[in-house]
Amino acid sequence: QAKDAGRGVARYFSSELQSEQDDRVRLEGDIRAAIDSRQFHLAFQPLVSAKTQKLVGFEALIRWNHPKRGFVPPNVFIPVAEECGLMGPLGEFVVDEACRAAAQWPEPITVALNISPKQIILPSLPNTVSQALGRYKIPGNRIELEVTEGVFLGDNNQTLDVLSRLRALGVGIALDDFGTGYSSIGYLNKAVFHKLKIDGSFVREAGTRPENVAIIQSIVQLAKSFRMNVTAEGVETAEDFERMRDLGVDTIQGYLFGRPLSFDRANQMVTGLASKRMAG
Numbered sequence: 001q002a003k004d005a006g007r008g009v010a011r012y013f014s015s016e017l018q019s020e021q022d023d024r025v026r027l028e029g030d031i032r033a034a035i036d037s038r039q040f041h042l043a044f045q046p047l048v049s050a051k052t053q054k055l056v057g058f059e060a061l062i063r064w065n066h067p068k069r070g071f072v073p074p075n076v077f078i079p080v081a082e083e084c085g086l087m088g089p090l091g092e093f094v095v096d097e098a099c100r101a102a103a104q105w106p107e108p109i110t111v112a113l114n115i116s117p118k119q120i121i122l123p124s125l126p127n128t129v130s131q132a133l134g135r136y137k138i139p140g141n142r143i144e145l146e147v148t149e150g151v152f153l154g155d156n157n158q159t160l161d162v163l164s165r166l167r168a169l170g171v172g173i174a175l176d177d178f179g180t181g182y183s184s185i186g187y188l189n190k191a192v193f194h195k196l197k198i199d200g201s202f203v204r205e206a207g208t209r210p211e212n213v214a215i216i217q218s219i220v221q222l223a224k225s226f227r228m229n230v231t232a233e234g235v236e237t238a239e240d241f242e243r244m245r246d247l248g249v250d251t252i253q254g255y256l257f258g259r260p261l262s263f264d265r266a267n268q269m270v271t272g273l274a275s276k277r278m279a280g
């Protein structure tokens, strides 16, 4: 009896796993096709200065409008792309598009883009980035790469080497989702990061959880002592904003100041700002 039930459970799980597996295989094929037929595009989420609330840049976030599935979030397809070795071509697309956007905008507007740990282990990454900078004739300091603590799970010497080759191009490097992953505090003194990004989960819960305020305070202190900037992600309310500003955060990102926008909408924000600057 028990044995039968056990087999039933096993069969149930295996058929569920099988269909999950099928889904992944389909998704993998779809990603390959989507790269070729340019179904991906970047959305741009504004970042503002905590002091002045002025636009200082954007984070480029990849978007996929699948012809049948509709919108597929990056948290769903990026892991699949990483597993099946498609992060190289997908990442190159992101680097190219982000540089193309940065070249359209005036200083000091910067464009940040996300780099997967699977791209960091590609020794060609610094070349890919420097070629894209050359293609659009922009200096390295117009873009910023965001990496997560996950980059330190592999060969750390190689990772640090790639990161410092990128820094040598003048490119800023931010440690994204700081505090959520495997602690990489030991790597902060290698001087490769110029910025820490506090994960939105800490920010949004700071109003109800005093321990989150303590975490944010120590991240800010840590950043200051290594001369890094701090960005708070996930700022959704005026209270979130004021709390982060008062805690000493430099840059703010979140739905309060804007959702990820199409290039055209982002461009309108930039040109609106430029005309306000000229008028003022």
Ligand code: C2E
Binding pocket: 045, 060, 061, 062, 073, 074, 075, 078, 094, 113, 114, 115, 116, 146, 176, 177, 200, 233, 234, 235, 236, 253, 254, 255, 256, 260
């Ligand atoms: P991330 O780099 O930490 O990006 C921030 C995420 O938080 C984005 O989700 C953004 O839309 C969302 N967000 C921003 N403000 C708020 C807010 O106020 N409230 C809430 N609830 N969410 C907010 P998205 O675009 O779905 O991206 C999710 C993750 O996927 C990113 O996290 C990043 O790890 C990855 N990703 C996105 N684009 C790329 C890419 O081009 N390349 C790589 N390798 N990864 C990417």
Ligand code: MG
Binding pocket: 059, 113, 114, 146, 176
């Ligand atoms: Mg990011």
Ligand code: MG
Binding pocket: 176, 177, 197, 199, 200, 233
């Ligand atoms: Mg983040």
Ligand code: MG
Binding pocket: 177
């Ligand atoms: Mg994230």
